[in-house]
Amino acid sequence: MNKLALPIAIIALLVAISSFFYLQSSSELVYVDVNKLLDGYKRTKIVKAEFDKKAKTMKANVDSLLTNWQKELQTYEKERSGMSSKELKLKQEVLSNKQQQLTNYQQAIQKQLEEEDKKVTQTVINDVNDFVKEYGKKHRYKVIFGATGSGTIMYGEEAADLTDVVLQQLNAEFEGE
DSSP: OHHHHHHHHHHHHHHHHHHHHHHHHHTOEEEEEHHHHHHHOHHHHHHHHHHHHHHHHHHHHHHHHHHHHHHHHHHHHHHGGGSOHHHHHHHHHHHHHHHHHHHHHHHHHHHHHHHHHHHHHHHHHHHHHHHHHHHHHHTTOSEEEEEOSSSSOSOOOGGGBOHHHHHHHHHHHHTTO
16 A cells, blocks of 8 residues: 555646646736737728728818808908998808808817717727637636736736737737638
């Protein structure tokens, strides 16, 4: 019985040591730099370019309307000396109404652009969050912290930084590799 106890004890010790290291490695505290992920994610660049193009078009439309209103105002300034008081009053009302409509339109466009920016940004953030969640499950991390530069993680060893690995795999998944 003594001869059997020593090998069993050695096997038990090896199992204990290996399970300690296995559990230790699967519960590492790791983090990703969220800003770096968002900036480096290829979909972010595509979505931002599409949004910028749309915003530029909408702003150009507003600028065009503003230029037309300003030309109309200049024409009024030149011609008002030859107008009757009734014509002056009517033209002033028309210009005032157009100015108010233009202001309302500018505000509506600005609000629409802000909402669309939030929407596309949230879509990208959701993609990144979903990917990191699946990455964490696949690699058996208990927690993956997100460093945002606003003080959530003040220090982390470079070995605990998964940002580059996650970013590479996130972009590969986006590109269908």
